[in-house]
Structure formats: structure tokens, C-alpha cells
Amino acid sequence: MVAEAASITPDTTSDHLARIARIADDIRDAADEIEAHRRMPDNLLAKMHGEKLFRLLLPQAYGGLEIDPPTFHRMTSALAECDGSTAWVVCQGNGCSTSAAYVPPEVAMEVWGNDPTAVLAWGPGKAEVTLTDEGYEVAEGRWQFASGLRHATWLGGRVTLTMPDGREDTRALLFKKEDCELIDIWNVMGLRGTASDGYSVKDLFVPKEYSLSRHIIPEERHCDGPLYSIPTTNLYAIGFSGVALGIATGMMNDFRKLASEKQPYRMTQRLAEQPIIQREVAQCQARLSSAQQYVLNESAEVWEDVIEKGELTLDSRMRIRLCTTYAIHEAKDVVDTIYDATGATSIFDSSLFQRRFRDIHTLTQQGQGRKMNLDMVGQHLLGLDPDLPTPY
Incomplete structure (x- = not known):
């Protein structure tokens, strides 16, 4: 039995990004509470559910949005500009929600379809x-x-x-x-x-x-959308690379404001007036823009290939792994550069610069950020059988 998709009008990428824009201030306002209590506050969760942020990759048949991978990347990035933890749980929850395509429709309806707050x-x-x-x-x-x-x-x-x-x-x-x-x-x-x-x-x-x-077993799939031909780990890679780039972009945005105001002790120029800072900001922006465009281009081309072939080929898996791992580490390097440039401003627990620094260095320790991911890509590019990780 294959679940039938609901009859809905597809939204554009800008429509989906507007879901985040409507509650962006709420996320920023809750960031300190999220950090201190190690939880998503109930009032923020209600707004996130209201914008269907945990249903981005859920099949339409169960009230999901079933968005494409490049849009998913853009959304996790936009969320992480506001708060890294919020973006992370949205990415994780959405990856898990693709399971709805691989259980019987009555089970998926029980778990997700009948509960708009299901995670x-x-x-x-x-x-x-x-x-x-x-x-x-x-x-x-x-x-x-x-x-x-x-x-x-x-x-x-x-x-x-x-x-x-x-x-x-x-x-x-x-x-x-x-x-x-x-x-x-x-x-x-x-x-x-x-x-x-x-x-x-x-x-x-x-x-x-x-x-x-x-594993992807076509005989066990109950939703035939192309999104569900992509293993969860590859969707996570696309989403978590967006989280990394969003954390770095948020740090860049905050630094531009700091640089226009801060004149370090015993120096005669504001940070923004110092040539070394000007050069580093330009280089960091180039790295972020290049990395994000790399992920967007690769994920868009891979998405078209999946639509055409009905599966994610090994070559496409390696393309996703390469661009996302690269982007995660470009983001980390940008955060490190900006952290150094802020001086003593970042050493306080209350500093958002410090929080972003801690967040990105936690992110790179997770499986999607491991540099050893590049080993399997190198093996593939050199004509060897890549040492693929077990699914998770």
C-alpha cells in the first residue's frame, strides 16, 4: 500500500523561508533561555509547530511539506543565524520524520498524521x-x-x-x-x-x-516521492552543513556591528578601520558565500538526478559528502577567525560570540563534520571502493 499525497499547493523557497522570518525574533529572544535550561521553551515550540518547522521533510500524505534538499539547506542556515541549537533540533527532527515514508501508512498516521506536534x-x-x-x-x-x-x-x-x-x-x-x-x-x-x-x-x-x-529498501517504501530515495544520513549532511554556515554567518553579522563600535585598548582605530580586519572580513565572506553556493549547486544537481533516476547514486552520495563536509569546516574556520578578532569580548559566558564558537566546535565533532568523511570521497575519486559508514 502506497500513501497518497495530500492535495496542497507547493510553496516556493521564499514562502518557506518566511516561516522562519516570522518567528526569528522569538528565537533570538529565547536563545539565552535555551542555552541555560538546555531545552526548547514551550512557547517557542508552539510557534515552531505553527510554522511546520518539524514537518519540512515529512511526506505530504501526513501533513508534511516535503521540501527539496536545497531549500532544506537554506532553512537550517537561516535558523542557525538566530540560534544554533534551534536549527540543530529542527534538522534532526526533520531527518527522523522521513521515517514516515518507510512504515505502513496507518503507523505513520498514528505517529505524525494525527498529531501536529509530533517529533x-x-x-x-x-x-x-x-x-x-x-x-x-x-x-x-x-x-x-x-x-x-x-x-x-x-x-x-x-x-x-x-x-x-x-x-x-x-x-x-x-x-x-x-x-x-x-x-x-x-x-x-x-x-x-x-x-x-x-x-x-x-x-x-x-x-x-x-x-x-x-538502509534504503524500495520494497519497504510507502511514499514514492523522490525525497525518500535519499538516505537520511545524506539529508542530515545537507541540513547540518546549513546549520554550520548559519552559525558562521550569524557570527559575521554580529562582528560587523562590533567592529564598527569597538576600539581596542591602547589602539587608535576601531576594528573596522584596521586593514588586517578589513582583509579578514572580506576573506571570511568569500569563504562563506563560496561554501554555501557549493552546497546549493551540488544538492540541486543531485536532486535533479534523483528525480530522473529514482535513486541516489554512489557518485551523488560522494558529491553530497564532499560539499557538506567542506562547508562545515569552512564555517568553523570563519568562526575561529572572527573569534580571534573580537579579542576579550568573546571570553565571557554571556558573549554570543563565545556561544557560536562553542556551538560550531561541538558540531564538527558530530559524524557529519568529521574530516575522515573526506577519506571516502578521495577513495571514490581515485577509483577505489569507498569505505562507507553504517547507516544512522
Whole structure:
């Protein structure tokens, strides 16, 4: 059974970006609270749900917007200019929402279609699982790094199993948050507001209909839109590179204001009047603009190829991996340059420059930002079989 798409008029990229513009001031105003409490405030969440920010990649059949990857990149970038943690949980929640295309329509309707505030969160971990004809007996399982856990309604537990046909499969088991014990582990340097905490279950049964493979298996797909031919990890790469570039762009915008006002101690010129600062600002802007255009161009061309071929080819996967990893590290280098230029302004906990510095350096430690991602691209470009990561 294939779910039918809802009859809606597609919005343009500018229409979608307007969703963020309408609540941008609310996000900026809440940023200190998000950082301090390590949570998304309820009143901000309500506005985010009102703008459907957690439904950008959800199938239209279940009330989603099903936007294209370049627009997704632009939106996560625009959000991160306001606040990195907010952008991160939106990106993560949307990546998880593509699962709706790979579970039976009645399950997707229960999880997402009947609840406009639904959010699925998941993270890596381990579990002791027995596969039965009816589903999965989870004796015990524990997972962590589940961004958005505190405002999620459903959680996913990833497990690796030997299937009846002998193949090994990594699957996500979906269950309600109230079936879990939540574990507070998120005492970290940056992206504090993502609440990427842990969770555990004991003696839990998950019906087989509430599971999906973390690999693309066409026979298990219930929505035929081209978006759902792209593995989640590649959509994450496009979105999280937008988060990185947005953090750096926000820092650049704030620095221009600081540079026009700050005259460092024992110096006769404002920062904006110093040639070395002028040069670095120009170089940083060139790096950001080039990196973002690189991601937008590659994701647009790959998107057209997916529409034409009905799958994400290996070459397209490598193109996404290369442009997004490159963009993430260009963003980090820009943030480092601006951080140095701010001087003592950035050393205080209250400084937004410091927060962006901490956020970008936390982001680059996550899987999408690892420099080793470039190794597999190099292998592919040199005619070798790339050492592809396991799906997550």
C-alpha cells in the first residue's frame, strides 16, 4: 500500500523561508533561555509547530511539506543565524520524520498524521533484542545523543539484527516516549539547547509494523516521492552543513556591528578601520558565500538526478559528502577567525560570540563534520571502493 499525497499547493523557497522570518525574533529572544535550561521553551515550540518547522521533510500524505534538499539547506542556515541549537533540533527532527515514508501508512498516521506536534528523536546505542514473527522483544536497550529528546513524542531505538534470510540489517524500532526512562547526560560545551540526552527501555515489545530499515529498501517504501530515495544520513549532511554556515554567518553579522563600535585598548582605530580586519572580513565572506553556493549547486544537481533516476547514486552520495563536509569546516574556520578578532569580548559566558564558537566546535565533532568523511570521497575519486559508514 502506497500513501497518497495530500492535495496542497507547493510553496516556493521564499514562502518557506518566511516561516522562519516570522518567528526569528522569538528565537533570538529565547536563545539565552535555551542555552541555560538546555531545552526548547514551550512557547517557542508552539510557534515552531505553527510554522511546520518539524514537518519540512515529512511526506505530504501526513501533513508534511516535503521540501527539496536545497531549500532544506537554506532553512537550517537561516535558523542557525538566530540560534544554533534551534536549527540543530529542527534538522534532526526533520531527518527522523522521513521515517514516515518507510512504515505502513496507518503507523505513520498514528505517529505524525494525527498529531501536529509530533517529533521523532533517536540516537545510537545498543539493545538486547529477539526477533519474533510478530515483532521485536527488547529485553533491554540504551541509546543516547537523541537531539530534541525532551520535546519529542516518539523515540527510535536502533538495533542491528540478523534477519530470517540471513542478511544483517540495522533497523529503527519506534516506541512512545512514555515507554522509556530518560537519562540526563547533556552537560556539554556547545549546542546545549539540543537536549541530546539518553534513554533506555526494559522488557518492551515493538510490533514489526513499527520498525524500519536504516538502509534504503524500495520494497519497504510507502511514499514514492523522490525525497525518500535519499538516505537520511545524506539529508542530515545537507541540513547540518546549513546549520554550520548559519552559525558562521550569524557570527559575521554580529562582528560587523562590533567592529564598527569597538576600539581596542591602547589602539587608535576601531576594528573596522584596521586593514588586517578589513582583509579578514572580506576573506571570511568569500569563504562563506563560496561554501554555501557549493552546497546549493551540488544538492540541486543531485536532486535533479534523483528525480530522473529514482535513486541516489554512489557518485551523488560522494558529491553530497564532499560539499557538506567542506562547508562545515569552512564555517568553523570563519568562526575561529572572527573569534580571534573580537579579542576579550568573546571570553565571557554571556558573549554570543563565545556561544557560536562553542556551538560550531561541538558540531564538527558530530559524524557529519568529521574530516575522515573526506577519506571516502578521495577513495571514490581515485577509483577505489569507498569505505562507507553504517547507516544512522
